[in-house]
Amino acid sequence: AQTVTQSQPEMSVQEAETVTLSCTYDTSENNYYLFWYKQPPSRQMILVIRQEAYKQQNATENRFSVNFQKAAKSFSLKISDSQLGDTAMYFCAFMTANTGNQFYFGTGTSLTVIP
Amino acid sequence: ETGVTQTPRHLVMGMTNKKSLKCEQHLGHNAMYWYKQSAKKPLELMFVYNFKEQTENNSVPSRFSPECPNSSHLFLHLHTLQPEDSALYLCASSQDTPGGITHGYTFGSGTRLTVV
Numbered sequence: 001a002q003t004v005t006q007s008q009p010e011m012s013v014q015e016a017e018t019v020t021l022s023c024t025y026d027t028s029e030n031n032y033y034l035f036w037y038k039q040p041p042s043r044q045m046i047l048v049i050r051q052e053a054y055k056q057q058n059a060t061e062n063r064f065s066v067n068f069q070k071a072a073k074s075f076s077l078k079i080s081d082s083q084l085g086d087t088a089m090y091f092c093a094f095m096t097a098n099t100g101n102q103f104y105f106g107t108g109t110s111l112t113v114i115p
Numbered sequence: 116e117t118g119v120t121q122t123p124r125h126l127v128m129g130m131t132n133k134k135s136l137k138c139e140q141h142l143g144h145n146a147m148y149w150y151k152q153s154a155k156k157p158l159e160l161m162f163v164y165n166f167k168e169q170t171e172n173n174s175v176p177s178r179f180s181p182e183c184p185n186s187s188h189l190f191l192h193l194h195t196l197q198p199e200d201s202a203l204y205l206c207a208s209s210q211d212t213p214g215g216i217t218h219g220y221t222f223g224s225g226t227r228l229t230v231v
Contacts, residue, residue: 004157033217043203045222052217091158095217103220105158 002027004092006106013082014114020067021077021109023092032096034068034075039108040088048090051075082113118142121206121223128196129231136191136226138206146211147189148220149181152203164189165211196230203227 003026013019025034036048051059051068058066063083067076075094079086092106119140128134140147149161161175164183178200180192189206207220 009155033219035219037219037222042224043227044224045205045207045220047219047221050217050219102160102163103158107155107157 002029002094002096002104004094004104004106006090006092006109008109009107010110010112012112012114013079015082015084017082018078018080019082019111021079021090021092021111023075023077023106025073025075025092025094025104027073027094027096029096032094034066035093035095035103036064036066036075036077037091037093037105038086038088039091040085045091049077079111084113084115087111087113119206119208119221119223121204121226123226124224125227125229127229127231128193130196130198132196133192133194135193136204136206136228138189138191138223140187140189140206140208140221142208142210142221144208144210144221145186146209147183147186148207148209149189149191150205150207152205152225158205162191193228196228198230201228201230 005024032053034051037045038048039045049059049061049064063080065078089108089110091108093103095103122137146165151159160173162181163170178195182190203225205225206223209220
């Protein structure tokens with residue numbers, strides 16, 4: 001079974017500080033892709049960052065970076081220099097080509113950036 | 116706007132009503148999806164269309180009926196819904212290639228559905 005677990009339903013961080021959101025997943029596949037999506041109050045899910053499982057180097061996108069630990073099946077998201085606009089729900093997801101391109105999502109982490 | 120537009124943004128309907136949700140994408144993608152988002156639950160995949168052909172139907176009750184007349188438009192027809200069907204319904208699109216949809220989905224802003 002393919003599952004994604006986000007164990008932190010809610011988190012908060014002071015503006016300009018760094019926060020890490022955790023995600024673990026379970027799959028028997030070896031080739032897959034991992035994603036973090038952001039859903040602000042506007043409700044639009046926006047892709048934050050993606051990681052190919054076959055790449056050892058951790059993906060980075062400006063203030064967003066991941067810590068990908070394939071053996072531990074862990075895929076955490078680090079947000080540096082947090083900004084008020086980072087307040088949102090964050091969803092971890094993965095997909096494998098062998099599962100019909102279906103995405104598997106976690107339950108989300110609600111992040112609040114405090115001024 | 117990300118290129119995926121959903122209407123209406125909000126919908127309140129009675130259990131005996133018939134309504135439709137609309138999704139439109141202008142990205143040239145060849146796959147479209149309906150997801151149901153409920154509080155504290157993972158997103159639930161409902162339907163998948165590749166090249167206008169339905170390829171997934173994840174045991175969705177027949178009171179939800181999808182329609183994909185072309186690769187740019189996707190509808191979700193609703194009839195005799197239950198209060199537990201109240202949720203945010205998200206449409207997404209992607210470019211499906213032999214290697215998979217490795218660049219992720221583009222989502223719409225969703226329709227907030229309330230069944231009374």
